[in-house]
Amino acid sequence: MRERLSFFVKRDSPIHRLNPMTKVVLALSLVLIAFSSPWFWTPPAIFILVILPLTLIGKVAREYWNFFFKVILPTILFLFIMQALFLPGKSKIIFEIFGLEATELSAQLAFRNATRIAVMVSSFTILLLTTHPSELMSDLTRRGMPGQFAYVIISSIQIIPQMQAKAQTIISAQRSRGLDTQSSFFKRAGSLIPLIGPLVFGSLVEVEERAIAIEARGFTSTNTKTSLHEIPDTNVDKTIRWILVAFVLASVAWRLWLL
Amino acid sequence: MAVVNLHNIIYKYPLTNTPVLKNINLQVEDGEFVAIVGPNGAGKSTLCYTIAGFVPHFFKGEMTGTVEVLGIESQNSSLHEWVLNVGLAFQNPFNQISGAKYTVFEEIAFGLENIGIPRDEMISRVEEAMKLTGISDLADRSPYSLSGGQQQRVALTSILVMQPKVLVLDEPTSQMDPIGTREVFVAIHKMAEQGMTVIMVEHKVEWIAHFVDRVIALKDGQVILEGTPDEVLTSSLLEESGFGISRYTSVARKAQQMGLWHSDSLPITLEEAVDGFSKVVAK
Amino acid sequence: MKIEIRDLHFSYPTGVEALQGITLTIESGEQVAIVGQNGAGKTTLVKHLNALLLPTSGEVRIGGWDTKSQSVAKLARRVGYVFQNPDEQLFSKNVEAEVAFGPNNLKLDKEQVQRLVEDALTMTELSDKRETNPYDLSPTWRKMVALASVISMDTDIVVFDEPTTGQDAMSIARIANVIKTLRQRGKTVITITHDIDFCAENFERVIALSQGKVLLDGKTNDVLGQDEILATTYVDPPQLTRLGKRLGFKNTVRNQEEFLTVLKKEKSTYLS
Numbered sequence: 065m066r067e068r069l070s071f072f073v074k075r076d077s078p079i080h081r082l083n084p085m086t087k088v089v090l091a092l093s094l095v096l097i098a099f100s101s102p103w104f105w106t107p108p109a110i111f112i113l114v115i116l117p118l119t120l121i122g123k124v125a126r127e128y129w130n131f132f133f134k135v136i137l138p139t140i141l142f143l144f145i146m147q148a149l150f151l152p153g154k155s156k157i158i159f160e161i162f163g164l165e166a167t168e169l170s171a172q173l174a175f176r177n178a179t180r181i182a183v184m185v186s187s188f189t190i191l192l193l194t195t196h197p198s199e200l201m202s203d204l205t206r207r208g209m210p211g212q213f214a215y216v217i218i219s220s221i222q223i224i225p226q227m228q229a230k231a232q233t234i235i236s237a238q239r240s241r242g243l244d245t246q247s248s249f250f251k252r253a254g255s256l257i258p259l260i261g262p263l264v265f266g267s268l269v270e271v272e273e274r275a276i277a278i279e280a281r282g283f284t285s286t287n288t289k290t291s292l293h294e295i296p297d298t299n300v301d302k303t304i305r306w307i308l309v310a311f312v313l314a315s316v317a318w319r320l321w322l323l
Numbered sequence: 324m325a326v327v328n329l330h331n332i333i334y335k336y337p338l339t340n341t342p343v344l345k346n347i348n349l350q351v352e353d354g355e356f357v358a359i360v361g362p363n364g365a366g367k368s369t370l371c372y373t374i375a376g377f378v379p380h381f382f383k384g385e386m387t388g389t390v391e392v393l394g395i396e397s398q399n400s401s402l403h404e405w406v407l408n409v410g411l412a413f414q415n416p417f418n419q420i421s422g423a424k425y426t427v428f429e430e431i432a433f434g435l436e437n438i439g440i441p442r443d444e445m446i447s448r449v450e451e452a453m454k455l456t457g458i459s460d461l462a463d464r465s466p467y468s469l470s471g472g473q474q475q476r477v478a479l480t481s482i483l484v485m486q487p488k489v490l491v492l493d494e495p496t497s498q499m500d501p502i503g504t505r506e507v508f509v510a511i512h513k514m515a516e517q518g519m520t521v522i523m524v525e526h527k528v529e530w531i532a533h534f535v536d537r538v539i540a541l542k543d544g545q546v547i548l549e550g551t552p553d554e555v556l557t558s559s560l561l562e563e564s565g566f567g568i569s570r571y572t573s574v575a576r577k578a579q580q581m582g583l584w585h586s587d588s589l590p591i592t593l594e595e596a597v598d599g600f601s602k603v604v605a606k
Numbered sequence: 607m608k609i610e611i612r613d614l615h616f617s618y619p620t621g622v623e624a625l626q627g628i629t630l631t632i633e634s635g636e637q638v639a640i641v642g643q644n645g646a647g648k649t650t651l652v653k654h655l656n657a658l659l660l661p662t663s664g665e666v667r668i669g670g671w672d673t674k675s676q677s678v679a680k681l682a683r684r685v686g687y688v689f690q691n692p693d694e695q696l697f698s699k700n701v702e703a704e705v706a707f708g709p710n711n712l713k714l715d716k717e718q719v720q721r722l723v724e725d726a727l728t729m730t731e732l733s734d735k736r737e738t739n740p741y742d743l744s745p746t747w748r749k750m751v752a753l754a755s756v757i758s759m760d761t762d763i764v765v766f767d768e769p770t771t772g773q774d775a776m777s778i779a780r781i782a783n784v785i786k787t788l789r790q791r792g793k794t795v796i797t798i799t800h801d802i803d804f805c806a807e808n809f810e811r812v813i814a815l816s817q818g819k820v821l822l823d824g825k826t827n828d829v830l831g832q833d834e835i836l837a838t839t840y841v842d843p844p845q846l847t848r849l850g851k852r853l854g855f856k857n858t859v860r861n862q863e864e865f866l867t868v869l870k871k872e873k874s875t876y877l878s
Contacts (some may be wrong), residue, residue, distance in 0.1 A: 219422030242682040242711030261697025273418035283432030512778040567775035
């Protein structure tokens with residue numbers, strides 16, 4: 065049985081126990097502060113003073129670093145180099161690759177952008193690592209997000225691995241009919257149709273039946289929905305959210321003050 | 324007063340020329356357990372969708388005639404209200420998994436969340452329903468990790484928990500082994516005794532004979548025979564029309580022609596066959 | 607085209623050892639049914655016949671070819687595999703094109719392909735539906751299209767994975783006819799099936815698998831008469847076999863003719 069596609073790691077930690085909305089506000093706040101604060105060193109500061117401690121408090125350090133080294137670090141390194149080499153800025157040249165020059169100014173800009181992106185991806189990663197998708201969607205729905213929207217997101221998470229498995233079976237079936245998946249011949253567009261066709265047509269049939277199934281279970285009912293699981297929203301949660309909002313406002317105000 | 328009343332139903336799917344249901348008249352009484360048999364393409368699934376309101380509300384197309392459940396016509400009701408009275412579980416269990424829930428317990432509760440049942444009541448209804456269909460031990464499993472037969476039981480339970488007055492089932496045991504099939508038939512029979520009206524499409528003739536009140540034989544969109552299981556399932560009309568009948572019935576009919584079966588009535592189940600043939604080779 | 611399987615072991619990447627030492631030979635032209643509970647290894651076993659899976663240890667030879675040294679596409683010349691769900695194979699604009707897909711992949715010449723397609727359509731009673739889009743047909747007929755599109759490859763060995771699931775009596779009879787025709791043409795037919803009555807009525811040899819090993823392997827009457835052993839892999843005997851046993855028949859019967867023959871004998875035994 066394939067692993068779920070979602071990030072969620074089931075553990076008990078103060079971060080896990082926070083209300084999902086609090087974690088959403090936390091992630092958004094960190095991003096807004098990182099992008100709006102005029103102080104150059106804000107993103108790295110947030111990274112060291114906030115992100116890292118959060119991964120430890122949330123007991124998801126291992127999974128976070130795994131993702132960091134596999135995805136985040138290569139991405140921001142790439143971004144940094146590209147931006148440093150291509151952003152305009154007339155000042156001292158500090159390094160050179162293949163004849164392309166990086167100046168002090170462009171390197172600074174690239175660094176700022178790369179670290180901002182790192183904060184953004186990291187804060188949402190922590191959100192996803194510590195929040196069960198069902199709970200997140202349930203809470204957002206309770207606060208007014210359309211139920212259909214939540215359903216589409218949640219069901220996609222589980223259905224994508226199923227579709228991957230289905231695609232594998234289709235490939236096996238067509239190979240058994242002599243479709244040669246190893247020759248260069250295969251690269252012609254025409255050879256993709258036997259693989260994509262069944263996937264698409266089969267999925268259409270599935271989607272129709274699934275729509276009937278959820279309709280039969282009251283999906284389009286106009287009654288107010290209830291929830292099996294109680295998702296607590298404590299005073300601590302509310303306080304944290306207000307503090308975060310205050311920080312964001314302060315950061316934006318500081319930025320505007322300096323303009 | 325019939326709980327379910329189909330009157331002169333003719334139905335054509337959109338963009339097709341031939342009606343799939345050609346003048347169906349059908350009444351089901353309160354608490355009856357009715358089976359529908361027929362070859363593939365006879366219109367059995369379409370009939371299920373019609374009683375459940377998906378024809379015409381979901382599929383559109385052209386329908387004439389009336390579908391009445393508990394005195395209300397499906398044409399005059401919205402689908403989301405109709406499904407509260409008529410529950411539907413169909414063949415493919417995989418497509419009935421919502422995909423929105425991570426455990427079987429949550430999956431079964433999904434319907435109750437949608438219609439706004441309070442939490443405490445929700446929990447007790449789910450627990451009861453799971454006990455009835457024998458899947459309490461699957462509560463914490465992911466629906467996608469289950470076998471086809473287990474998924475079919477979850478699908479059935481997910482509808483039972485909504486407590487509809489009428490239950491429409493389209494081949495609900497097709498992927499189950501004999502033990503699972505028996506448990507499901509027993510559970511459904513119990514619900515029928517408690518007042519639920521059940522309409523079930525089935526191929527498994529022996530089980531029908533054992534548990535069902537009335538059998539309706541459908542072919543090419545029309546009802547060709549109706550009556551008790553004995554009357555319908557042993558009729559030669561069924562065998563001639565290519566229906567899947569019990570091998571016990573078919574061999575006894577042949578034996579009868581050879582003078583090797585002496586009863587007037589033909590067997591459907593193993594026990595009936597043993598009974599009848601024992602007399603032929605009687606010690 | 608002999609199938610030789612020698613001490614076949616197979617473990618999935620997850621570590622599950624699905625096949626724990628299977629040795630058997632299937633001669634050219636045999637009709638074999640493979641039965642057993644879910645998870646016994648039936649599908650895993652037959653996927654080794656066309657190299658969809660390769661042995662972790664042991665050997666599988668198809669007409670002398672070691673599957674480890676062949677591609678799936680190459681083995682498709684010798685082994686046709688009909689998957690359980692036709693919707694995982696069908697994609698063409700009409701039935702005829704779908705049925706021609708397989709033989710075209712085998713790079714046969716145009717006339718040969720035409721001949722094979724005609725033949726397959728006739729065998730599966732699809733000739734009048736050749737212009738129809740497969741997805742406009744009912745699931746029952748889509749199954750026949752999937753069958754036809756493998757038969758048209760005219761392989762010496764044909765494997766069916768649960769051909770009768772979801773089919774009604776008439777279409778099961780149709781499928782039984784196809785198997786009969788293949789038998790008459792000397793093809794080797796291997797079927798995985800849960801429908802034990804279908805198995806009893808159409809196959810001469812039954813292999814019962816349990817937990818990755820061969821539990822029983824022999825002539826249909828011999829295997830299906832051993833109900834206690836079959837029960838361990840959740841296989842119930844066919845209806846008429848059960849009836850015969852309950853009536854005390856000495857021989858195991860597996861279909862209507864055998865039942866009536868023995869019944870006649872038993873009756874006259876009594877009378878005399």
